Amino acid sequence: MRKPFAPVPIGVACPDIYGGPQTALVTGTFRGRGVHATFNRHDGCEIARWDAVRFLFPAGPVQSAPLAVPISGRTGSARASV
Numbered sequence: 585m586r587k588p589f590a591p592v593p594i595g596v597a598c599p600d601i602y603g604g605p606q607t608a609l610v611t612g613t614f615r616g617r618g619v620h621a622t623f624n625r626h627d628g629c630e631i632a633r634w635d636a637v638r639f640l641f642p643a644g645p646v647q648s649a650p651l652a653v654p655i656s657g658r659t660g661s662a663r664a665s666v
Contacts, residue, residue, distance in 0.1 A: 585637075588637050589619050589637070591621070592633065598627040599627060600628070605625075606641075607624045608622070608624075609623075610640060
């Protein structure tokens, strides 16, 4: 994965597939750079982004507090909601 936290590029045609109401915010440090990325499942491109970093997101109900997630040897956080 070269840029796992990059947003979907502007102008990309994405399949009109709804994957659910889930959202996630990932913050921390990855390869020495700050990360502040949001994820959702609103279309095919966003579903692909979500699936690429799915291991960061806890399964289950809404998290009331950020979950500490190690990102490349650093501590970051991931918060997911449904």
